[in-house]
Amino acid sequence: MNDNVFPLGNEDLLEAYRTMKTIREFEERLHVDFGRGEIPGFVHLYAGEEAAATGIMMHLNDQDRIASTHRGHGHCIAKGVDINAMMAEIYGKVTGACRGKGGSMHIADLSKGMMGANGILGAGSPLACGAALAAKTLGHGGIGMSFTGDGASNQGTFLESLNLAAIWNLPMVFVVENNGYAESTSVDYATAVDSYADRAAGFGVPGVIVDGTDFFAVYEAAGEIIRRAREGGGPSLMECKMVRFFGHFEGDAQTYRGAGENEHNRANRDCLKLFRARVTEADVIDGGDLDAIDSEVLAAIEQAVEQAVAAPLPGAADLTTDVYVRY
């Protein structure tokens, strides 16, 4: 083994890999189980985008709040939400993270700083600004962070939030996950500027673009803007250019994609493969250690599914509870 040339220690590198692999296998398994008709409703999978969630969230603690998107499983896992509770939730079970009342699009765990996946595109940006305002008012040093896709980054809420965060100098980070498609519509069609980072300047906010498939690029860029937010330097925008391995939702025939596009992405832009290559080629991490993580992750996902399948469904009494704190 050579000396570690990366900005993370070996333990953290292994942890980063484990997180990315957990997201990947979680989504791959859902893809299969959904196809078998075992999952109610619909799911939007994060596979292919793991490096972004992981590289960013490694800088955050439980005081930091994130507002996620409809494609939120990866954000949840990277923010530390329990995968057993997530899986049970997606199966609609009473043991789920939201007692079966939220489902895939609404997984939240406020104790981990996860303010919720969100079925309304762009809705998380104002909420995260609120988290940042609370952090600033209460002075606990946390930050707010919103995730939006390339599609939702055209919402008024996102643009208004950039202005709000800027004028109030909030400890806030806006992450734009640009996977090239708003559902089926290309970013080239729906967005006039070449880059979302260019928009940041219009709000007096720094903007950066990173390769979202490169864990290390994400990790370093995120580290800098998160530090700036924490130190009172105000909000920033970070655009991660990335790929989505699956369709918008499961069952999407993806006929809008070019020929061979998915195969190309899997072969050349797989953030897990790229990460593995970087750390093993630098001879910092042993491939065998990564293989061991692969098996552990698969076992953990298998266990999560088994538990979810075996768990009880919510009962009729659960229908009307938890509408209000006090009635």
Add this chain to the structure above:
Amino acid sequence: MARNLSMKDAINEALDQEMARDPTVIVMGEDIVGGSGSPGEDDAWGGVLGVTKGLYAKHGDRLIDTPLSESAYIGAAIGASTCGLRPVAELMFLDFMGVCFDQIFNQAAKFRYMFGGKAETPVTIRAMVGAGFRAAAQHSQMLTPIVTHIPGLKVVCPSNAYDAKGLLIQSIRDNDPVIFCEHKNLYAHESDVPEESYTVPFGEANIVREGADATIVAYGLMVHRASEAAEALAKEGIQCEIVDLRTLSPIDIDSVVESVENTGRLICVDEANPRCSIAADVTATLSQEAFGSLKAAPQLVTAPHTPVPFSPALEDLYIPSAEHIVDAVRKTMAP
């Protein structure tokens, strides 16, 4: 001790006392301080009608002027409420909720249920409601039925200064999102208000007047119209009981049922448009719960199914009047 206070001053006092009591209470909205960043005086406005005037001097940066950006700042208030603050966000006119309604009904209202009971969203959204201000179709609506329809929201609409202070303090301390509707034509209305802090609980109607012949259900400004009608009818020997709902969600249907069981007659008054209104809702529920007690068909007195008109000549026709209510009561009394 109690003094005569206007509803506007009572609301100001509630905000003042809660900000003094609880450092996590913040107040935000457009021009609620006024003049932020401008060369002139601080605290220039204290809200468009001066409701928050003077609070900035006492509580400083916990009063925050916002840009004209309702989605962003109402959403931020909601987000902040899940992160340890108790924000009171002023939406100015409830009519403006169109631009930020997603944050109210898809976010704030649903967090607790959607997240399996884990979230608390102690946000209060204050907004002016109601017609009579010659402010036309986009600044005058009584949109209470729309917010009342949404599970997860609490909806408050006081008719007097005493209730306004107690209900606002309750709203701020409550751990659910509250839409606090202030009728702009009641701001100057005065009643006895204790100096001390106090709460008025949600879901308890106020029996403004007791009477054995007919039950008039109303809220907000319409309580006063109902009182005028009841005065006029009393001269003819018809005694009306007036139930001021005070909160629309939760709603105190039991008090209405109890009253109708005594009077046998129901007249629901609502400044909202008629379809799916509070009046329609109460009438439907009462028809189900107390049908056997009814001696006559329930009557609804509402605004017409039109936008609020501008011309005073038309607006005065639009708002339900005491005469409308008197006529409706008479209909229930007809043999």
Add this chain to the structure above:
Amino acid sequence: MSEDSITAVLMPKWGLSMREGVLVDWLVDEGAEIGVGDEIMEVETDKIASAVEAADAGILRRRVAAAGETYPVRALLGVLAPEAVSDDEIDAYIAAYELPADAGDDEDAASQYEFVDTAAGRLRYARRGDDGPALVLVHGFGGDLDNWLFNIDVLAQQARVFALDLPGHGQSSKQLGDPSLAGLAGELQAFLDALEIDRAHLVGHSMGAAVAARLACDAPGRVQSLALISAAGLGPEINADYIDGFVDAESRRELKPVLLNLFADSELVSRGMVDDLLKYKRIDGVHEALQQLAASLFADGRQQNLLAAQIAELSIPTLVIWGTEDRVIPPAHAQNAAVARIEQIDGAGHMVQMEQASRVNALILEHVLG
């Protein structure tokens, strides 16, 4: 005859918020000879109903007001005059009578209440009457000085009457320094000090009677006599459901059945009375104050301060008044006050001073004036 010999019978004003009342019925006929203190009519407000006692003596020459009608405070309801006054003069008097412009005004009513700062905090009180001995009225648990609504003005005709809100009650400070009985007695003493009342006749109701008795034991030199009405402190039993129910009730539905314990005549518990008590209970600090008092004075549903033996040893004239229908504290406790004069009033409940005001007023005056 001059107009001076004509006396008006007016709609009374009971408490701050009363603006009008219903003349439920006349209790005397035209031509009847009326003495001071005679019950002449029944009046009802949205909060309370009571017989009204004549403040003046004379012949009821005219019933101006009709039974069942509503009249503003200080409206002319009847006319007293000697035989010698002609009907024409009475007609002229009625025609000329003008309702005072400030009748029922808040300023008028508010000025009837005063505040004094003591070590126990800010206390509200009412002061009536210019001459005669000092008489201090002390209300019970959860009450306030308006519990003496039907007593204070009558007593003030022959005494200087003071009625206070104890700490935690009415419009006095809601923080309790010391929720023990000795603490409350100390606060009553601080009130006497602040108003420079050296010695007073103390009239206490329920918990207020125990407070008065405790002060008599602790500072006998300050107390000229004691009148203990439906008194706490004379026996261990107390209706714990009433105490707990009063402390815990949060709504009209919860509070009303609790309040029914206070009166023999359940009709007296009006919606207005329930609403006013809820308004009090909803003020910040009240719930805590009531909880502290209940825990200190009535722990485990038993009275914790028994003073009968100590009272017996005092050489202070003591009167005990009880309604036979008291459902909060057993009337049998009256017998425990060995030395006292004991008056049982048939058909009255715990709030005997409201339900049988004229009887209680007469007893107190007789006791105080000797």
